[in-house]
Amino acid sequence: MPRRVLRRTRTGDESVLLPPETVVALRGELARVADDVVDQIIREVPPYEDAFSGPMGETIRGAVQVALGGFLSLISDSRGPDALAPRSSAVDGAYQLGRGEVRSGRTADALLSAYRIGARVSWRHLSAKAVEQGIDPATMASFAELVFAYIDELSAASVAGHRDESASEGRIRQRMVERLARHLLTGAPEATVLASAERAEWTPPVTLTAVLVAESQAGTLLQVLRRGTLLTTDLPELDGAALLMVPDAHDRRRATLLRAVRDRDALVGPARPWVDVRESYDRAVRARALGLTGDTEQHLPRLVLTADxxxxxxxxxxxxxxxxxxxxxxxxxxxxxxxxxxxxxxxxxxxxxxxxxxxxxxxxxxxxxxxxxxxxxxxxxxxxxxxxxxxxxxxxx
The missing domain is CATH 1.10.10 (Arc Repressor Mutant, subunit A)
Incomplete structure (x- = not known):
């Protein structure tokens, strides 16, 4: 809900905060403010060092001018306290900015850092011009409160856009990962599997090792396993378990994997070439049906003798x-x-x-x-x- 701040003149009546001539003077500063904001962000926030060069930098400069111009329109409006709520177009623009930052690969922390710098630089310029215009201290304090409230509102909208886009991308990637897992386990042609891996932005390893674990433990186990581990629960044979396919856990790295699942009710299949992970999965499923746990390599005699x-x-x-x-x-x-x-x-x-x-x-x-x-x-x-x-x-x- 937008923050509502009352504007008062020296007489205490709700009215415009700044006289028209001051607003005009502030508008004349917006181009310089935008340039300084972009330059400071480039210097202080590494993820934006290259992002604002060329046409993108000009676009951001224009966006800063539009946002601050909208703010000046708000504080020069005399429609009452609700006029201070950021216009829907400004909020929507900030929201879309947050979504775009996810697609550009930048974090919410970087985005918030940029907003903090933008607020600091903008206030330095606007306050200096307001003082130059003879604005008294009491009005200046109200002006400061409104500037930072406005920028907080926009930054909150950007963070919401970043969060929503991140969640959306996460859901899309999880669907791609689950599709890749199905292709690996159903014997899809190698070209299909490779295309699925590319869509999931997953780099094929040398081997994959199937690990069956209780679904309730899959999330925590996933955090300690190798990057690129695939997780799926959407298989009828699992019946309350989850399948983790761990990349490159062969040779001496198998001991690391076995230590990670120790003290869990887990089954670890053999390492297989990544396109043949179904073999590892099948062995783990058979071992589970026999009531076995741990390393399936330790149960080979029984697995062989009970194969038929x-x-x-x-x-x-x-x-x-x-x-x-x-x-x-x-x-x-x-x-x-x-x-x-x-x-x-x-x-x-x-x-x-x-x-x-x-x-x-x-x-x-x-x-x-x-x-x-x-x-x-x-x-x-x-x-x-x-x-x-x-x-x-x-x-x-």
């Missing part, structure tokens, strides 16, 4: 068929013994230690196993099949 559950079930049924006639408890003991025997390469003492039984017990059980399996225990293909079939019980522990 039906094939594994058929293999177990076939290769362990000799145990089918035994009571369940007896069959379980022999399976456990045979698995330990295979993993420890027949070293009886090690097998006994692993199962917390006497070596003689292992000898007795293995005699039973050999009676059931016969010469098949000497066949390399059978030994491999048994190792796979029984290995899934080991990695599932």
């Amino acid at each position: 559950p039906q094939a594994l079930a058929d293999l177990r049924a076939s290769v362990l068929a000799p145990l089918d006639e035994l009571r369940p408890a007896a069959a379980a003991k022999l399976r456990e013994t045979l698995r330990a025997w295979l993993l420890h390469q027949g070293r009886r003492e090690d097998v006994a230690a692993a199962l917390f039984v006497h070596p003689q017990t292992i000898r007795y059980r293995m005699t039973q196993v050999r009676d059931l399996f016969g010469d098949r225990l000497e066949d390399p293909d059978t030994v491999l099949a048994l190792t796979i079939a029984l290995g899934v019980e080991e990695v599932g522990r």
